[in-house]
Amino acid sequence: MAAHTDVLVDVDEVLAPDAKQAINAARTFRDAHITPFADGIELRRETAISTLRLASQYGLLGLQVATTHGGGGLSAVATARVYEEIAEGCLPHAFSLEVHNNIASLVSRHATRAQQDRWLPRLLSGDAVAAFCLTEPSVGSDAAAIQCAADHSENDWVLNGEKAWVTNAAGADLFAVWAQTDVAAGWRGIAAFLVEREAKGLTVTDPYQLMGGHAMGTAGILLRDCRVRADGLISPPGEAFKVAMQGITSARIFVSAQCCGILKAGLERAISYASERKAFGRPVGSFQGLQWELVNVATQREAARLLAYRAAAAADKNLSATVEAAQAKKLQPPQRLAAW
Numbered sequence: 449m450a451a452h453t454d455v456l457v458d459v460d461e462v463l464a465p466d467a468k469q470a471i472n473a474a475r476t477f478r479d480a481h482i483t484p485f486a487d488g489i490e491l492r493r494e495t496a497i498s499t500l501r502l503a504s505q506y507g508l509l510g511l512q513v514a515t516t517h518g519g520g521g522l523s524a525v526a527t528a529r530v531y532e533e534i535a536e537g538c539l540p541h542a543f544s545l546e547v548h549n550n551i552a553s554l555v556s557r558h559a560t561r562a563q564q565d566r567w568l569p570r571l572l573s574g575d576a577v578a579a580f581c582l583t584e585p586s587v588g589s590d591a592a593a594i595q596c597a598a599d600h601s602e603n604d605w606v607l608n609g610e611k612a613w614v615t616n617a618a619g620a621d622l623f624a625v626w627a628q629t630d631v632a633a634g635w636r637g638i639a640a641f642l643v644e645r646e647a648k649g650l651t652v653t654d655p656y657q658l659m660g661g662h663a664m665g666t667a668g669i670l671l672r673d674c675r676v677r678a679d680g681l682i683s684p685p686g687e688a689f690k691v692a693m694q695g696i697t698s699a700r701i702f703v704s705a706q707c708c709g710i711l712k713a714g715l716e717r718a719i720s721y722a723s724e725r726k727a728f729g730r731p732v733g734s735f736q737g738l739q740w741e742l743v744n745v746a747t748q749r750e751a752a753r754l755l756a757y758r759a760a761a762a763a764d765k766n767l768s769a770t771v772e773a774a775q776a777k778k779l780q781p782p783q784r785l786a787a788w
């Protein structure tokens with residue numbers, strides 16, 4: 449625990465100048481392109497893919513991609529701060545950006561040189577938007593049990609199956625698809641592939657109609673005899689499942705930070721409304737009963753934020769942050785709901 453305390457006092461204080469610059473860019477991007485439009489996008493059930501592409505102009509695509517590959521080279525702590533700022537305007541926008549950036553990092557860390565040359569410039573410029581496809585209609589938490597099949601055929605792989613809950617699917621150009629090459633091998637048989645939207649045999653379903661979060665463009669994808677060239681393999685059997693789990697740990701950390709961002713916005717809105725709204729001749733915020741509610745949420749947010757950045761700091765130290773990330777995410781959702 450002592451090793452992580454440096455980020456617990458004031459996260460921004462320990463960040464390098466390039467990280468602070470990225471956080472400022474995130475605020476500028478949010479205020480110009482997200483906050484003013486987020487409610488309308490949700491009401492009209494639109495996606496935020498075009499906004500996501502614009503993020504490249506603010507240097508927000510490829511946040512953790514190595515600087516040698518043209519990315520931001522940011523730490524997990526700095527990246528979490530960027531997402532926290534963006535989520536203050538709209539959490540689904542932040543999540544959509546996060547999924548794209550996670551795939552860009554995957555390409556930067558695990559792809560072949562040819563794949564990097566082909567995809568990184570497009571992913572960093574916003575010309576291509578990426579999606580992460582692990583979950584299936586009948587398999588979620590138990591990800592080692594995925595049924596989407598990858599069969600080797602001459603120089604190609606042939607994918608057959610269905611993926612569900614694919615964030616960004618509505619407009620994504622590139623899908624990172626996890627599929628099983630050898631059922632008997634269990635998680636060790638799972639490999640990951642880069643599949644283009646135009647690939648024959650890949651179909652994107654209509655976007656899901658949800659209670660909220662339509663900006664994420666979440667949909668399913670169907671793979672029917674979808675041929676992927678051998679060089680579309682991005683992570684081989686034995687590695688790909690671990691890569692997916694690492695990605696999920698990162699995602700948990702970043703979602704935790706995003707929840708802190710939206711909670712801050714919710715609290716500010718609630719406090720402002722409680723000061724305006726009057727009952728019995730007084731602002732309702734002057735009643736102690738309501739003050740307690742707000743104080744509880746504010747205190748819980750501080751606690752949640754500590755857990756989120758503790759997990760990010762653990763990831764930056766290359767420690768296994770699995771437990772820290774899970775604890776951080778576990779604390780978040782009820783607190784986020786409490787603000788609304």
Ligand SMILES: Cc1cc2nc3c(=O)[nH]c(=O)nc-3n(C[C@H](O)[C@H](O)[C@H](O)COP(=O)(O)OP(=O)(O)OC[C@H]3O[C@@H](n4cnc5c(N)ncnc54)[C@H](O)[C@@H]3O)c2cc1C
Pocket residue numbers: 547579580581582583586587588589590612613614615616661666
């Ligand atoms: C908005 C949104 C966006 C998403 N985006 C993506 C994406 O981009 N890519 C992607 O691949 N997936 C995505 N997902 C899917 C997400 O990762 C899954 O929802 C998650 O893995 C849980 O799977 P499930 O919904 O099938 O629930 P299940 O695994 O079926 O779980 C059902 C219930 O059982 C409980 N449960 C399961 N296992 C255990 C256990 N071992 N112990 C105790 N309780 C357990 C769960 O907590 C849950 O309450 C997204 C989901 C949502 C809601």
